[in-house]
Amino acid sequence: MKPYRAEPKWIPWLFLSPFLVTITVFLAWPLVQSMLMSFQQTYGPKTSSWVGFANFKFLLSDPLFWKALRNTALFACGSVFIQLPLSLGLALLLNRPGLRGRAFFRLIFFAPSLVGLVFVGLLFGLMFEKRSGLVNTLLHAMFASFNPEFAWLQEYVMPSLIIAALWLYVGFNMVYFLAALQNVPEELMEAASLDGAGPWQRFRHVVLPEILPVVSFVTLLSLLGSFQLFELPFILLGGPGPDNRGLTIVMYLYQTGFVTGDLGYASAIGWMLAFILGSFALVHRLWLKKEEAS
Amino acid sequence: MSTPALTLARRKSLMLIPVYGMLVFFAIITLIPFAWLLCAAFKSNTDFFSSLFLPTGDGFLGVDWGRLTLGNFKKLFTEIGIGNAIMNSVFLASTMALIATFCSALGGYALAKFRFPGRDWVLALVFGALVIPGPLLLAPGYKLIYQLGLLDTYAGLILPAIAPAFGIFLFRQAMMNAVPTTLIESARIDGAGEIRIFFTIVLPLVRPMIGAYLMITFLGTWNNFIGPQIIMQSSDLFPLSVAINQLRGLYGVDYGMIMAGTLVSIAPVLSLFLLLQKEFIAGLTAGAVKG
Numbered sequence: 001m002k003p004y005r006a007e008p009k010w011i012p013w014l015f016l017s018p019f020l021v022t023i024t025v026f027l028a029w030p031l032v033q034s035m036l037m038s039f040q041q042t043y044g045p046k047t048s049s050w051v052g053f054a055n056f057k058f059l060l061s062d063p064l065f066w067k068a069l070r071n072t073a074l075f076a077c078g079s080v081f082i083q084l085p086l087s088l089g090l091a092l093l094l095n096r097p098g099l100r101g102r103a104f105f106r107l108i109f110f111a112p113s114l115v116g117l118v119f120v121g122l123l124f125g126l127m128f129e130k131r132s133g134l135v136n137t138l139l140h141a142m143f144a145s146f147n148p149e150f151a152w153l154q155e156y157v158m159p160s161l162i163i164a165a166l167w168l169y170v171g172f173n174m175v176y177f178l179a180a181l182q183n184v185p186e187e188l189m190e191a192a193s194l195d196g197a198g199p200w201q202r203f204r205h206v207v208l209p210e211i212l213p214v215v216s217f218v219t220l221l222s223l224l225g226s227f228q229l230f231e232l233p234f235i236l237l238g239g240p241g242p243d244n245r246g247l248t249i250v251m252y253l254y255q256t257g258f259v260t261g262d263l264g265y266a267s268a269i270g271w272m273l274a275f276i277l278g279s280f281a282l283v284h285r286l287w288l289k290k291e292e293a294s
Numbered sequence: 295m296s297t298p299a300l301t302l303a304r305r306k307s308l309m310l311i312p313v314y315g316m317l318v319f320f321a322i323i324t325l326i327p328f329a330w331l332l333c334a335a336f337k338s339n340t341d342f343f344s345s346l347f348l349p350t351g352d353g354f355l356g357v358d359w360g361r362l363t364l365g366n367f368k369k370l371f372t373e374i375g376i377g378n379a380i381m382n383s384v385f386l387a388s389t390m391a392l393i394a395t396f397c398s399a400l401g402g403y404a405l406a407k408f409r410f411p412g413r414d415w416v417l418a419l420v421f422g423a424l425v426i427p428g429p430l431l432l433a434p435g436y437k438l439i440y441q442l443g444l445l446d447t448y449a450g451l452i453l454p455a456i457a458p459a460f461g462i463f464l465f466r467q468a469m470m471n472a473v474p475t476t477l478i479e480s481a482r483i484d485g486a487g488e489i490r491i492f493f494t495i496v497l498p499l500v501r502p503m504i505g506a507y508l509m510i511t512f513l514g515t516w517n518n519f520i521g522p523q524i525i526m527q528s529s530d531l532f533p534l535s536v537a538i539n540q541l542r543g544l545y546g547v548d549y550g551m552i553m554a555g556t557l558v559s560i561a562p563v564l565s566l567f568l569l570l571q572k573e574f575i576a577g578l579t580a581g582a583v584k585g
Binding site for chain 1: 428
């Protein structure tokens with residue numbers, strides 16, 4: 001066979017150049033900057049002074065940061081323990097053999113995740129209004145004893161955020177679970193049925209082990225996403241909310257960096273967040289390794 | 295003879311009735327906020343407070359259709375000039391989608407189908423970039439955009455995102471599965487140049503991923519808030535997300551108009567998705583489920 005013309009050596013580098021240039025300029029460089037900035041105090045992007053570890057020291061004793069961390073963790077718990085089970089439940093319902101209209105239902109459940117967080121914030125902000133809001137009016141119509149003056153956005157900040165996030169993300173996660181469920185081999189299910197396994201046993205011992213990689217992946221994504229929560233409370237509450245009950249880590253970062261103007265302290269918050277997210281990812285990796293080994 | 299099988303089939307479909315019941319229940323809950331938004335956008339401010347969905351009356355279906363109004367939209371387009379923000383969003387989202395998809399396909403192709411020294415190193419960079427949380431880059435990214443003199447320009451929004459690691463990763467997966475190496479090699483034997491191979495052979499083979507990624511980027515840009523909120527300063531350059539949020543500060547009590555603005559902002563992406571949902575969902579789950 002005649003040897004074909006060798007590719008010019010620089011071709012792959014040419015194809016990768018947009019990625020390599022932008023990752024250097026807009027990712028690697030800012031990362032280095034962020035590292036340096038976290039040891040500085042700044043006033044806007046122009047002036048700064050070195051403060052050593054003061055930002056991190058202050059961060060660890062900053063009650064507002066701990067409040068933000070607690071709020072964010074609470075929201076993440078809502079995502080993992082309420083949202084994901086609901087998503088999985090819906091996916092199991094949609095995966096029933098012989099079901100008609102699967103694509104139709106999937107479309108409806110998925111639709112909210114196309115609505116941007118800003119717009120969800122605006123919509124739910126009005127829906128949670130005391131007297132005129134949809135939520136209180138509906139609840140009052142269904143349960144006469146329900147107080148239509150119930151102050152969601154003043155008294156129940158985190159539940160409001162979790163409910164809005166439920167509407168937004170349940171269908172999104174469901175799509176992943178459904179795709180995983182549809183990959184579970186038909187024969188496995190039949191064999192289990194023949195062995196006399198009930199629905200719960202089939203789920204626990206056949207379905208769950210099969211979809212576990214996707215479940216763990218979606219859980220990780222959900223945790224990472226929850227810990228970066230910003231736009232939803234920022235719009236829905238118009239800020240940190242009463243008594244900072246809706247303050248999240250990223251909202252605190254935004255406020256210190258872009259309202260107060262201390263980009264240095266904001267960078268320190270950013271590294272703290274990266275550390276938290278990194279540990280989640282690390283735990284997930286270790287767990288995956290252990291699963292593969294066993 | 296066939297009766298036992300028939301009753302079994304019938305029993306199976308009877309067992310699905312509670313499943314349908316639950317699905318319909320959740321579907322209604324999902325749709326109610328959309329319905330409320332749609333109604334609120336067409337109501338005057340007095341009707342917004344006096345009726346939950348549509349104003350009641352003696353018209354068709356017990357609704358007073360005459361009370362519905364286009365006033366909110368008129369005000370949005372004439373007084374607020376929302377048309378400008380729509381054009382800004384359309385421009386930003388489609389530009390970003392086209393550029394990011396093209397650059398991601400190029401990069402993904404290079405990583406999937408070429409052997410060259412340093413490839414593993416670049417691949418590690420892609421995975422490294424994937425795990426960097428966005429908020430970490432907010433403060434230094436803002437400073438960089440300021441130093442480059444790109445504050446309040448679209449370049450400041452577009453340039454950082456022309457070749458996202460996520461896109462490179464998705465296209466690399468797609469290229470490895472859908473593009474046979476032998477096809478590329480035989481094209482080379484026939485004397486086709488690398489660039490021509492990319493455009494005429496490789497791109498058509500990953501058309502589903504192109505569609506999905508165009509949509510993912512379009513949607514992401516359309517809904518992006520924090521980027522333009524930090525970088526853009528002139529209100530005539532604001533995309534919808536920032537412009538609509540400003541509305542609430544300036545016209546906080548004008549609920550009908552805010553809902554009309556929200557409707558105008560989400561309707562285009564919802565209808566686009568209705569047309570392309572299959573490709574979109576396939577693209578979204580491709581990386582997660584196959585891997």
